[in-house]
Amino acid sequence: MNAKQSIFRLMAIGLFILATTFAKAQSLEKYYEKLSEYEGQYQTYYDGGQYDLAIQPLTDLIHFLDTTTAFNGPQYDESREQINHSLDSYKANTYYNLACNYSLSHQKKAALSALDKAIALGYKDYANMKNDSDFDFIRNEKRFKSLLKQIEQYDHLLVLKNTAPYSHEDTDSLPRFVYQPADETNLEHVREFFSLDEVAGDGDEISKILNILRFVHDSIRHNGSNYALCEFDAIDIYNYHKSTGKGVNCRHLAITLNEMYLSMGFYSRYVTCMPKDPNDQDCHVINAVWSSQLKKWIWVDPTFFAYVMDENGTLLGISEVRERLIDDRPLVLNDDANWNHKNKQTKEYYLDNYMAKNLYYIECVTENRFNPESRYRNTGSKYVELVPSDVEKVSNGWMIQTHDADYFWQAPE
Numbered sequence: 182m183n184a185k186q187s188i189f190r191l192m193a194i195g196l197f198i199l200a201t202t203f204a205k206a207q208s209l210e211k212y213y214e215k216l217s218e219y220e221g222q223y224q225t226y227y228d229g230g231q232y233d234l235a236i237q238p239l240t241d242l243i244h245f246l247d248t249t250t251a252f253n254g255p256q257y258d259e260s261r262e263q264i265n266h267s268l269d270s271y272k273a274n275t276y277y278n279l280a281c282n283y284s285l286s287h288q289k290k291a292a293l294s295a296l297d298k299a300i301a302l303g304y305k306d307y308a309n310m311k312n313d314s315d316f317d318f319i320r321n322e323k324r325f326k327s328l329l330k331q332i333e334q335y336d337h338l339l340v341l342k343n344t345a346p347y348s349h350e351d352t353d354s355l356p357r358f359v360y361q362p363a364d365e366t367n368l369e370h371v372r373e374f375f376s377l378d379e380v381a382g383d384g385d386e387i388s389k390i391l392n393i394l395r396f397v398h399d400s401i402r403h404n405g406s407n408y409a410l411c412e413f414d415a416i417d418i419y420n421y422h423k424s425t426g427k428g429v430n431c432r433h434l435a436i437t438l439n440e441m442y443l444s445m446g447f448y449s450r451y452v453t454c455m456p457k458d459p460n461d462q463d464c465h466v467i468n469a470v471w472s473s474q475l476k477k478w479i480w481v482d483p484t485f486f487a488y489v490m491d492e493n494g495t496l497l498g499i500s501e502v503r504e505r506l507i508d509d510r511p512l513v514l515n516d517d518a519n520w521n522h523k524n525k526q527t528k529e530y531y532l533d534n535y536m537a538k539n540l541y542y543i544e545c546v547t548e549n550r551f552n553p554e555s556r557y558r559n560t561g562s563k564y565v566e567l568v569p570s571d572v573e574k575v576s577n578g579w580m581i582q583t584h585d586a587d588y589f590w591q592a593p594e
Contacts, residue, residue, distance in 0.1 A: 182345075210410055212251040216271075217406050217427075219245065223278070228523075232285035239279040246272050266460045273302035281315035292316075293324050300328055302459065305335035308534040337538035340457055342507050344541060345571035350456055352588040356563065360448045360593055361550035367553055368444040371415050377445055383411060386474045387496065390447065390481065391488065394468075397438045398486040402521055404428025414552040415440040428521075434483040435466040442470050448593035450549055452499060453541040465539045469499055471593050477501075478590060485526050487518040500590050503540045506532065543567045543589070544580070565589060 200556040208423055219242040226235035252264045278297035283292035296310075310316070310329055317324045361368060372378070380396045381389035401422045409429045411421035417439040435451035442449035448471035467482040478498040480489045489497045492511040505512050518526035545567040546553050553562050564580045568588040574582040583589060 187585075202541065210408070212249065213406055213408055215245060216242070217404065219237065220406060226469075227278075227282065232282045235282045236279065236286070239275055240556070242275050243279070244271060246275070269302045269463045270460070270462050273299045273304040276302065277304050277306075281313065284316050285316045287318055289319055289322070293322065293328075296325070296328055302332055305332050305458070305461075306534070306538075307332045307334075307336040309530070312529075328478065335458075337456075337535075338506065338533050339345070341503075341537045341540060344457070344507070345569040347586040348570040348584045349587065350583065350585045352583065352585050355583060355588060356547045356565065358450070358545065358565075358591065358593070359548050361443055361548075363444055363446040365551065367442065371440050374416050375419075375441065377441055381445060386472060389445070389473070390442070390470055392480070393441050393445065393482045394438065394483060394488070395486060397434060397441065397483040399439065399522075401434060401483075402428035403428050403431065403434060403484045409433055412552060412556060413554045430466075431484045432466040435468050436553065438468050438481070438483045439549060440528070442468070443549060443551070447471065448549075450545045453544040454499075454536065454539040455544065456538045457541040461538075463539075465536065466537050467499070468473070469545075472496070482518075485518050485520055486515075487516050487526060487531060489513065489532065490515070498590070499540070499543065500586060502532065502536070506537050506540070541569070545589070572581040 219238045222238035223235050223242070226232070227239070246268055250267075252261075257264060276295045280292045280295035280299060283289075283295055304310075307329070310332065316325065325336050325420070363369070363372070364496055375396070376432055377393065380393055382392050384392070401419060401471070404427060407427050407429060409418065409421050409427070411417045413433065413436050418433045418437050421427070422429055432451070432453070439449045439451040450469045451466055452469050453466050454462060465482075467480065467484070467487075469478040470481055471477075475496060478500070479496040480487075480499050480502055482488070489502050490513040491497055491501075491505075492513065497505070497512070502512060504510075512528060514526065514528040514531055518531065519527065544564050547563045547565055552560065554560055562579070566582045567586060568574065568582050570584045570585060572582070572584075574584070576582055
């Protein structure tokens, strides 16, 4: 199942606001490295079918999370509640994977006990647990059915379908979305560095968009647990991956793709898609690129080499996918969508479950440009967040919320 790809899908994003100084960044880097070490050991055993051996690194990981001192300093006091929620979330996912491996090792009692702990710590992925073949050995147990029933209310697609609609409002005072021109010096360097004219090819607009998407997916490995020690621009992110061999998280991949599109003259945004549950630290960052051919934004996801179509093969945008999920209209995921060329993605998991969860809040930076964020300094970037009409809007110095989808998805000027 897709849940096994990474225990920590978005650890770096969940703790993104914590790394505001270089000292914190160094401390967190060591923390992430230890987590990645355990995850790597576990993944090797799991992928090799050595489920009994996969149990030990998961057990070690839980002990590490229970005893870590990475966040003991007073600089984390203001974020203490968020940190505790994050750690509980990681432990819940780890206990879930531990339950899977106990089940695959035919250790029924241990599997149910681990699954019970996962749910007690906040595991809520109903569709994943319901369909996970790893639990075939315990699926007919009364205790398993009871645990599954406990989280039925959190079915991601059901939550999205019950979401309040958007609403129109006065947006005259809200910022416009702007896009750096391709002749900006840094973007010209991006275009030249990656030989993007050659990458894009000589086909039509859609062909070029998908070729660049494939290039990013093929060139930079994804690792949701790694908050990379580099500047957040396409060239630095790429060089970091090539020099260290480490993957980068979905935000880094989306920023990379965004700059490549801008450098080729495409209007583009990187889009943070977030869940309703404020304690769920797992969100996902994808891209929306404007097609002048189709006259709309279209969905592209470099982490999974994913794009979405209707029943006629027409590419869809984020807003269209969200509406079709709510209305039960047909959606088609490209057949070659995958994670790191290891795990094939399905429409049922990727759209009906994972992205259905992460389409409650949608956020974009207002100025789409080279290096919009930074590991080490405040770039002054501001964001707009699209929220359902029943959410009371809250704005601050760097983020504005709106209920107006037409404003949020306005065509580029």
